[in-house]
Amino acid sequence: MKEEIIIAGFGGQGVLSMGKILAYSGLMDDKEVTWMPSYGPEQRGGTANVTVILSDKKISSPVLDKYDIVVALNQQSLDKFAPRVKPGGTLIYDTNGIHNHPTRTDISIYPIDAMTATLEIGNSKAYNMVVMGALLNAMDYKLPMENVIKGLKKSLPERHHKLIPLNEQAIEKGKSLLQA
Amino acid sequence: MKEEIRLMKGNEAIAHAAIRYGCDGYFGYPITPQSEVLETLEELMPWETTGMVVLQAESEVAAINMVYGGAATGKAVMTSSSSPGVSLKQEGISYIAAASLPALILNVMRGGPGLGTIQPSQADYFQATKGGGHGDYHLIVLAPSTVQEMVDFVGLGFDLAFKYTNPCMILADGIVGQMMEKVVLPEPRPRRTDEEIRKQCPWAANGRLGGRKRNVITSLELEPAKMEVINHQLQERYRTIEQNETRWEEIDVEGADYLIVAFGSIARISDKAREIAAEEGIKVGIVRPITLWPFPTEAVAHAAQGKKGILVVELNAGQMIEDVRLAVHDSLPVEHFGRLGGIIPSPEEVVNALKEKIINR
Numbered sequence: 001m002k003e004e005i006i007i008a009g010f011g012g013q014g015v016l017s018m019g020k021i022l023a024y025s026g027l028m029d030d031k032e033v034t035w036m037p038s039y040g041p042e043q044r045g046g047t048a049n050v051t052v053i054l055s056d057k058k059i060s061s062p063v064l065d066k067y068d069i070v071v072a073l074n075q076q077s078l079d080k081f082a083p084r085v086k087p088g089g090t091l092i093y094d095t096n097g098i099h100n101h102p103t104r105t106d107i108s109i110y111p112i113d114a115m116t117a118t119l120e121i122g123n124s125k126a127y128n129m130v131v132m133g134a135l136l137n138a139m140d141y142k143l144p145m146e147n148v149i150k151g152l153k154k155s156l157p158e159r160h161h162k163l164i165p166l167n168e169q170a171i172e173k174g175k176s177l178l179q180a
Numbered sequence: 181m182k183e184e185i186r187l188m189k190g191n192e193a194i195a196h197a198a199i200r201y202g203c204d205g206y207f208g209y210p211i212t213p214q215s216e217v218l219e220t221l222e223e224l225m226p227w228e229t230t231g232m233v234v235l236q237a238e239s240e241v242a243a244i245n246m247v248y249g250g251a252a253t254g255k256a257v258m259t260s261s262s263s264p265g266v267s268l269k270q271e272g273i274s275y276i277a278a279a280s281l282p283a284l285i286l287n288v289m290r291g292g293p294g295l296g297t298i299q300p301s302q303a304d305y306f307q308a309t310k311g312g313g314h315g316d317y318h319l320i321v322l323a324p325s326t327v328q329e330m331v332d333f334v335g336l337g338f339d340l341a342f343k344y345t346n347p348c349m350i351l352a353d354g355i356v357g358q359m360m361e362k363v364v365l366p367e368p369r370p371r372r373t374d375e376e377i378r379k380q381c382p383w384a385a386n387g388r389l390g391g392r393k394r395n396v397i398t399s400l401e402l403e404p405a406k407m408e409v410i411n412h413q414l415q416e417r418y419r420t421i422e423q424n425e426t427r428w429e430e431i432d433v434e435g436a437d438y439l440i441v442a443f444g445s446i447a448r449i450s451d452k453a454r455e456i457a458a459e460e461g462i463k464v465g466i467v468r469p470i471t472l473w474p475f476p477t478e479a480v481a482h483a484a485q486g487k488k489g490i491l492v493v494e495l496n497a498g499q500m501i502e503d504v505r506l507a508v509h510d511s512l513p514v515e516h517f518g519r520l521g522g523i524i525p526s527p528e529e530v531v532n533a534l535k536e537k538i539i540n541r
Contacts, residue, residue, distance in 0.1 A: 020360065032362065033362060034360070037358060039354070059448075060454075060455060060527075061452035061453075062355065062445065065526030
């Protein structure tokens with residue numbers, strides 16, 4: 001098992017924390033993990049991306065050119081990373097604000113409306129967990145939900161643990177958006 | 181006790197490892213991409229638990245001189261910075277080396293020269309391994325490629341520094357500083373007591389207590405004949421370190437047609453390139469120097485035997501390649517591939533470079 005994933009979007013969308021929760025969930029499931037951010041003079045509204053690799057075996061490069069799964073949360077990220085999905089791989093993107101939709105036919109493409117789904121839950125901060133739900137469903141490797149919850153607990157400071165049920169709800173909502 | 185497995189950034193791991201090693205003091209000044217070292221130390225507040233001092237100095241120059249002072253008293257002290265900040269520390273590093281003191285210095289390299297960028301680089305290889313400061317001296321230079329090695333090399337670095345009374349540098353880059361991976365932290369051990377320090381460091385300037393004769397810590401000796409003796413003593417120590425402490429890792433070297441030599445996180449990108457090349461039927465082996473000084477000259481020469489060519493992959497314009505060429509003389513083609521200024525090559529780019537520069541040359 002090996003999943004090579006990039007999550008890309010605007011700074012402030014929770015891209016890096018989503019990657020961290022995913023990596024921690026993998027760690028709780030006894031996998032090898034790497035989490036490599038695009039770090040830079042970035043800020044809310046700028047671009048941010050994170051490469052997460054989950055594997056049974058020792059991971060070589062934490063930096064990649066091609067991915068099994070690309071999650072793109074804005075037009076810039078979609079344009080940049082859609083061509084870098086491996087043939088047969090998966091592209092998930094949020095349709096909000098997207099005017100040029102992907103046209104590749106050699107990959108599975110899942111447009112999701114994560115923003116509307118998040119508003120339905122009633123807490124816009126849960127956006128990244130809605131997206132993560134969709135991602136979890138798209139992965140060949142099925143991460144047990146109990147380990148995702150453990151991952152959440154590890155990633156969030158203790159004082160935010162009361163928010164875990166909300167995050168869990170958001171993940172379930174996201175899962176319902178994408179039936180792979 | 182059960183091993184504690186955590187997910188953390190390389191920079192955070194350095195801070196945890198330092199406290200658990202029983203480090204006595206950290207003196208630093210923030211600079212991207214290593215600010216999390218100081219940040220994590222401030223968050224963990226070790227002065228309340230182990231008594232370790234954590235101080236944000238007024239400048240890099242002040243920080244390295246605090247390290248010099250702390251080291252002179254036999255304390256386990258360290259500093260960290262990134263390329264431009266490490267340049268500022270060079271005078272102090274030369275003094276510490278000349279005074280034969282143990283200290284740990286972390287450089288999380290970023291793109292240069294000058295202030296450059298804040299993205300990863302390996303362009304300080306020459307500075308770390310060939311001097312950096314003035315005079316005939318060497319640091320022991322360790323190059324971590326994983327977050328776990330960031331942890332392990334804090335302990336190893338301090339151990340080597342004290343064993344040889346010589347400063348040690350961990351030469352990391354922005355990738356290994358910023359990425360998160362699984363780490364197993366070592367068991368915490370208490371800081372050494374004053375008595376233990378006296379025993380381990382009879383040379384330390386930590387008070388005579390009426391007993392021994394005066395210890396003088398200095399890098400100044402105006403008498404050339406005496407200064408030459410000091411230099412010969414240093415050189416003798418460097419030969420011992422070369423003999424005892426050269427470290428490297430090999431992957432699939434036996435049976436390979438080609439060799440990639442790379443250090444730090446770039447060795448891992450090269451390892452992925454090896455996997456991709458193998459799928460195409462191209463047999464590549466990897467030699468990853470772990471100590472950049474002393475350089476694993478004999479290991480590289482040995483691994484090169486029977487190979488058709490070597491690609492040296494670095495995040496610089498060609499620095500370690502000089503040591504690789506010295507190791508193999510002109511027995512086979514040695515070419516360089518590097519990206520500069522903070523750009524990270526993909527594994528595919530490394531495979532293409534191998535084909536262009538070595539296989540189809």
